[in-house]
Amino acid sequence: NAGVTQTPKFQVLKTGQSMTLQCAQDMNHEYMSWYRQDPGMGLRLIHYSVGAGITDQGEVPNGYNVSRSTTEDFPLRLLSAAPSQTSVYFCASSLQGSHSPLHFGNGTRLTVT
């Protein structure tokens, strides 16, 4: 099993550009989520989904969009990149949300100049 796969691993954007971070899991998990990790801040939840067609906002959703058309995929879209969105982004999935262990991808390191 591949687990949780994120692409790309690295990305550099200019302010105002848009892009999509891809996340796919092959564990048939209903729950998927996106976190960002910043130095000294720990991980913060951006958006999450409890199943196909259902998404909701986390702690820091502004500037990001998500959709969940299939159980396997949960892409994160940056609408108009800002330097404050420079971060490492992690996708995670689980069987029962926070009631069970999260499985993380290896992250996307994004720099916005």
Place this chain on the structure above:
Amino acid sequence: SQQGEEDPQALSIQEGENATMNCSYKTSINNLQWYRQNSGRGLVHLILIRSNEREKHSGRLRVTLDTSKKSSSLLITASRAADTASYFCATDALESGGGADGLTFGKGTHLIIQP
């Protein structure tokens, strides 16, 4: 908002020694989880301990939970160079929308094992 806070922020010990990391949190929880993160990689789940459990073991790892003090500890025995990583505690708040609201992570303890 940060729920868990790990202590210490950084820890350096000799290989073979035991490493203890602590986590304090603020609100009532369903469970508390510990994760490891190697440099440049994603987080890896280590142990989940439920609010009605006091201690849990997994190999060289021992986790304790004291809900009256809202604290947890992670003990790594007989440390190895490969244990060098950052360790995070994460809490599943009691009012977590059935688990949908996700985990709240602390800032982590950076552990260095000196060979």
